[in-house]
Amino acid sequence: MASSDQDVTLLTFWPSPFSMRAKLALLLKGIEHEDLPEDLGNKSKILLESNPVHKKVPVLIHKGKPIAESAIIVHYIDEVWPGTSPLLPKDAFLRAEHRFWSDFIDKKLLDCFMRFVHGNDKDAANEEFIANCVLLEGALTKLGSTQEGPFFGGASFSFLDVMLAPFVVWIPGIVGVMGLKHASEEQCPRLHKFFEAVSEHPAAKGALPPVEKLKEFIQVRFAVKK
Amino acid sequence: MASSDQDVTLLTFWPSPFSMRAKLALLLKGIEHEDLPEDLGNKSKILLESNPVHKKVPVLIHKGKPIAESAIIVHYIDEVWPGTSPLLPKDAFLRAEHRFWSDFIDKKLLDCFMRFVHGNDKDAANEEFIANCVLLEGALTKLGSTQEGPFFGGASFSFLDVMLAPFVVWIPGIVGVMGLKHASEEQCPRLHKFFEAVSEHPAAKGALPPVEKLKEFIQVRFAVKK
Incomplete structure (x- = not known):
């Protein structure tokens, strides 16, 4: 398990396949994080501010910086925490x-x-x-x-x-x-x-x-x- | 200029914005390559075989291996030839x-x-x-x-x-x-x-x-x- 001072938050909606990808990458890497479930009928201020272009989940917030779009989030997770469960091949x-x-x-x-x-x-x-x-x-x-x-x-x-x-x-x-x-x-x-x-x-x-x-x-x- | 034994071919169509991206990345890096212009009304065997899923240009063929989709090609070029004109930021x-x-x-x-x-x-x-x-x-x-x-x-x-x-x-x-x-x-x-x-x-x-x-x-x- 990674250290607890990672400051990682995931804005999610449980049935979203895109949210599932981000969550899965975090779990595979053992990254401690907080889930912030979203009500998509009444989107939170933090979602609207952290993903103003698409206003969609998932958003990963790492040390105050938001990353949106599931493929980009999974790339980011793999690049910042490369040691455990490497995801993208080396070649x-x-x-x-x-x-x-x-x-x-x-x-x-x-x-x-x-x-x-x-x-x-x-x-x-x-x-x-x-x-x-x-x-x-x-x-x-x-x-x-x-x-x-x-x-x-x-x-x-x-x-x-x-x-x-x-x-x-x-x-x-x-x-x-x-x-x-x-x-x-x-x-x-x-x-x-x-x-x-x-x-x-x-x-x-x-x-x-x-x-x-x-x-x-x-x-x-x-x-x-x- | 990179060495001449790179074995790089680009299947292109000159008005395609996607082809332009791949060509631009190759030129920025100074990678010697051969252009194979495509007739999209009569697609070549090499295009159909190297991109059977989408059948679209551009396709970069490097040492016999085909890479399709412009964003993926530009990633690939930057990863294989990282020294000259690095494209993706380090952070x-x-x-x-x-x-x-x-x-x-x-x-x-x-x-x-x-x-x-x-x-x-x-x-x-x-x-x-x-x-x-x-x-x-x-x-x-x-x-x-x-x-x-x-x-x-x-x-x-x-x-x-x-x-x-x-x-x-x-x-x-x-x-x-x-x-x-x-x-x-x-x-x-x-x-x-x-x-x-x-x-x-x-x-x-x-x-x-x-x-x-x-x-x-x-x-x-x-x-x-x-």
């Missing part, structure tokens, strides 16, 4: 690969996920979601194959594992409440193993909510009829 | 700031820029474009103020300067051909000085096309009536 090309697939998750996977939740053409969005999972399966096979273990980082969490981890609860949440079809174990065997391994990891248990609790949130948030 | 918080505003340029500035070009409500898009320029002016004042000079990096180009540089030709291009209103010098004095300084920089002259040439492209590409 520049592998780092580029991690950044590429992290960007893919935010641009492509999240996009069809949200189009399934909010859009009219759910079948097309679901099909694209599965195709994107298959692309991620390829990345996991390629990046994970340099080391033994279920993660993109082999036996331990890496940057990309942190970026994908919130889907481990969000996918079953949307599958359970809204009928999303997930990629099958035949299509994505490594991804399924990754999901299992994340679910069982102590830091992920601390950063991700139980699927049943998230399902209740999804039910209410998206006004899904029972 | 982790400043690095986070550079990444934040780079992300802002790609998400917010580019978004209203494209809505002005393609959308129906050009007035609203133009208003938002100017508001985003004012936010960038604030960032430039804050980040540039630690050192003398017109750039986000003070007297020399930094990561964020590279990421914003293509707008130095694209904004006058869209202003000239399609009537976009730019933020005034009163609203954004530092941004105007930044634009002037970029225009006069030798590396930028090598990476950015002349505005008049870009205007001809915009005229044809967006079928603007004369």
Whole structure:
């Protein structure tokens, strides 16, 4: 555990996949911090002042300085506390690969996920979601194959594992409440193993909510009829 | 100039602002490289194979390994060739700031820029474009103020300067051909000085096309009536 004088605060909203990433990185590194849960219907002064451009969680405040956007926060955490659980690979090309697939998750996977939740053409969005999972399966096979273990980082969490981890609860949440079809174990065997391994990891248990609790949130948030 | 055995190839399309960033970073670092201009109407096998997910330029191929997405390419170039013209600041918080505003340029500035070009409500898009320029002016004042000079990096180009540089030709291009209103010098004095300084920089002259040439492209590409 890092020393207690780190002065680290995390503005969060528990169902936010972006908040989960920041929280997970802090737990993996063993960084003592205070959580400040946000009411997004009535945003706090500290959120509006620390992220005036986007007004969104998560925001990490370290020694009074705010850092916003989950990918940037996870980079920052890894750079300031590099010793414990290093997240980004040392090799520049592998780092580029991690950044590429992290960007893919935010641009492509999240996009069809949200189009399934909010859009009219759910079948097309679901099909694209599965195709994107298959692309991620390829990345996991390629990046994970340099080391033994279920993660993109082999036996331990890496940057990309942190970026994908919130889907481990969000996918079953949307599958359970809204009928999303997930990629099958035949299509994505490594991804399924990754999901299992994340679910069982102590830091992920601390950063991700139980699927049943998230399902209740999804039910209410998206006004899904029972 | 770096040694000639770097084995660096850049797949480009000259009007692409994303290609310009990669080219600019290579020129700033003095990295010998070969340009492979792409015909986006008839994409090359090497583009489709090296960026199968997005099939877009730019792609940097270094010693046979492809890196895609401009922000990731500029990170990679800075990490592999750190000595000459360092781009990302050494301080982790400043690095986070550079990444934040780079992300802002790609998400917010580019978004209203494209809505002005393609959308129906050009007035609203133009208003938002100017508001985003004012936010960038604030960032430039804050980040540039630690050192003398017109750039986000003070007297020399930094990561964020590279990421914003293509707008130095694209904004006058869209202003000239399609009537976009730019933020005034009163609203954004530092941004105007930044634009002037970029225009006069030798590396930028090598990476950015002349505005008049870009205007001809915009005229044809967006079928603007004369």
